[in-house]
Amino acid sequence: MTSRVAVILVAMEEEAEPFLALASEVSEPVRIGRAEHRGMVIDARTHVLVRSGVGMVNGASAAAGALARYGDDVHLVSAGSAGGLARGVQVGDVIVSDSLVNVGADARAFGYALGQVPGMPVAYEGDPELRRALLAARGDLTVREGSVGSGERFVTAEVAAQLREDFPHLLAVDMESAAIAQVAHNHGARFISVRGISDLCAPDGTEFLTHVDDAAERSARLVTAALATL
Template identity: 30%
Template sequence: MKIGIITAMSSEQKQVSQLLSDKKEYTEGIFQYTEGNIKNNTVILMKCGIGKVNAAAGAVEMIRTFQPDCIISTGVAGGIDNCLKVMDVVASKHIVYHDVWCGDGNVYGQVQGLPAVFDGNATLFGCAMSLDTPTAIHGGLICSGDKFITDRSELNDIKENFPEGLAVDMESGAIAQVCYLYKIPFISFRIISDTPGADNHWEQYTNFWETMADRSFGITQAFLSSIPDNL
């Protein structure tokens, strides 16, 4: 099976690239890709850039260029629920926009004419939730928007609109929307790097990359190794 993996930042791409064997790198269009193997699956890894537009452009190019059997958005996210700690993982059972409002007749977060939430692929979600690992893995709702959340009032607004929300990021919603349109199985698998609204929020984030990233991305390797040869 061919798996497309999309990260937002170079730091995330580097961590995932280290998990691949038999790697080769090349450029197609405006994006650079790393092709490699995990178990019996071929992996196409790319960095799309931060935010919804970059994520959507990257997902479209990934699909048009490589025709992957599924796409995974991976990297880090901010935890927005008390059940989460730094280095925990959230797998997307559902994905929603926390910054979209299309007016009366639409649910908050819904792009008019599209589902109110996008579902993660059931097989990929099952693989994530069945991992036997010391790392806590939570399945639930990931909320996406074009804002790095640091302010407690902004966090409270998101939780009020989406009480079941577990994590926030800036790419999963856009990739989920593209995959919905192109009928590509999708899941977001995100490591918690910080808890927005905490007094030491920025210190959590920087400390994650300085001291925890190398250990935490092992769970990503376990997840990718658990994916079957076909969906």
């Protein structure tokens, strides 16, 4: 794999901060739509950090803007936090996506699979070479490889119970990655999601608020360690 610019997409400032803390140089922010773009140098390599805002449309818009600005030949990475869904997933784990699904898509009336947007794949595959680099860079982190779902709802206990029934293979859920994956698929761009588990879909947002910072830090640590090897 040849060295490429990495475009790292995060939703929130809390998810951007650990990347900025690791950088030796950071450019002034540039706005493209709602998204904020910053160039940064980490381990003598230049990357772009894009803060999209929360949600599927914000994530997709930021990804499309990044690909238009930097070209399709980039590593596109969705980083930050996620809710743990599968049995055995714990707060503190980091999930590397092998596939991604839009949990809000339901066109079964027309013969599509649950989670499949009409005309799109049933799921979007994470780039296999990026996956291998991330798994090799895990160090002391607990890293799990598997399926990630995304939708517009913050997943509390009631929502999680339905998702486990509908999508029993999902390890984790967030609010952006599958939308970014669809944009990457449409452009033929290399994509992966790397999310630290901040909560286990608790009844309210308390667990998320307690652990979003350390979940984002673990995601950033794994992403930057892997990118340094590419």
